[in-house]
Amino acid sequence: MIKASDDPKQQAILESAWAAFSTYGFRKTSMDDIARGAGMSRPALYLHYRNKEAIFGGLVEAHYGLALDQVALALDTEGTPAERLHAAFEAQGGPAMQAMMDSPHGLELFEAGMSVAGDAIDAGERALRSVYGTWLQREHAAGRVALTGPVDEVARTFCAAMKGIKHTSQDYASYASGMAQLAALFGAALRPQ
Template sequence: MIKASNDPKQQAILESAWEAFSTYGFRKTSMDDIARRAGMSRPALYLSYRNKEAIFAGLVEGHYGLALDKVADALASGGTLSDRLHAAFEAQGGPAMKAMMDSPHGLELFEAGMSAAGEAIATGELALREVYAHWLRAEADAGHITLPGDVEEVARVFCSAMKGIKHTSQDYASYATGVAQLAALFGAALQPD
C-alpha cells in the first residue's frame, strides 16, 4: 500500500479501504466494511471522509503524490534514455498498478477511479505531464535529446501512451511488457542526431 496520508488515522482508513476495494470491488464495498477493517465505528469514519468516493479520491491523490517524486527521481538517475524512461514509467504506475491488476476487481477499480476520482486523476496527470516536460526541457537544453515536437505535447503523449497501455493490458505482465516497449521506443526517438 502506498503512503497516502501523513495522518495515521487517515492512512489506516485508506489502507483499509484499499484492502476492501481489492477484496470486494468498489460497488460492493460499504463504509461499514472500511470502518470495520480500520478498527473504528462508521460515524468515526464519516468524520474523516464523507463517502467511499472521497476515500477513493484520497487513494488516487496519494498514488500521484508518491508517483510524482519517484518519476522525477527516475528521470534524474543514471543510465540510457530508455533506462531512465523505463524507470519513470514503472514509477508512474507504482505499486498500485500491480495491486490493481492482480485484483479480481481490477477493471471495476479502474472504472471507479474515473467516476469517483476523476478530478484527482486529472490533477495528478497534469502534474505528471509537468514533471516530464521539465525533464524534457532540461535534457533538450543540455543537448542530451532531440525533441520531435513541442515539449508540452511530447509530455502529454508520454502520459497518454501510458494510459493506453494501462487500459489495454490484460494483466500486470502484459502491462510491464508494454511499459518496457514504450520506454525503448521513446528513448530511441529522443536520441540526439
Template structure:
C-alpha cells in the same frame, strides 16, 4: 489542486479501503468494512471522510502524489536514457497498477476511478505531464536528448500512451512488457544524434 501526502491516520484508512476495494470491489465495500480494516469505529471514520466516494478520491490523490514524486525521482537518477525512462514509466503505474490488474475487481475499480474521481485523474495526469515536460526541457537544454516538438506536448504523449497501454493490456505482465517496450522506443527516438 495540489496533491499532498496524507497523515498517518488517513494513510491507515486509505490502506484499509484499498484492501476492501481490492477484495470485494468498490460497490460491495461498506464504510463498516473500511472502519473495521482501519481499526476504528464507523463514527470515527466519518470524522475523516464523509463517504466511500470521498475515500476513493483520497486514494486517487495519494496515488498521483506518489506517482509524481516517483517519476521525478526515476528521471533524476543516473544511467542511460532508456533505463531512466523505463524506471519512470514503471513508476507512473506503480504498485497500484499491479494491484488493480491483479484484483478480480480491477475493471470495476478502473470504472469507479473515472466515475468517482475523473476530475482528479485529469489533474493528476496534468501533473505527471508537467513532470515529464520539465525533465524533457532540462535534458534537452543539457544536450542529453533531442526533441522535434514542444516538451509539455511530448509529456502529454507519454501520459496518453501509458494510459493506452494500461487500457489495452490483458494482464499485469502484458502491461509491464508494453511499458518497457514504450520506454525503449522513446529512448531511441530521443537519443541525441552522434
C-alpha cells in the same frame, strides 16, 4: 503501498479502503468494511470522509502524490533516456498498478476511478506531464535528448501512451511488457543524432 498523510488515522483509512476495494470491488465495499479494517467505528470514519467516493478520491490523490515523487527521482537517475523513461514509467504505475491488475476487481476499480475520481485523475495527469516536461527541457538544454516536438506535446504523449497501455493490457505482465516497449521506443526517438 499508499502514503497519503502523516495522520495515522487517515493513513489507516486509506490502507483499509485499498484492501477492501481490492477484495470486494468498489460497489460491494461498504463504509463498515473500511471502518472495521481501519480499527474505528463507522461514525469515526465519517469524521474523515463523507463517503466511499471521497475515500476513493483520496486513494487516487495519494497514488499520484507518491507517483510524482517517484517519477521525478527515476528521471534524475543515471542512464540512457530509454532506461530513465522505463524507470519513470514503472514508478508512474507503482505497486498500485500491479495490485489493481492482479485484483479480480481491477476493471471495476479502473472504471470507478474515472467515474468518482475523474478530477483527481486529471490533476494527477497534469502534474505528471509537468514532471516529464521539466525533465525534457532540462535534458534538451544539456544536449542529452533531441525533441520530436514541443515539450508539452511530448510529455502529453508519454502520459497518453501509458494510459493506452494500461487500458489495453489483460494482466500486469502485458502491462509491464508494453511499458518496456514504450520506453524503448520513446528513448530511441529522443536520442540525439
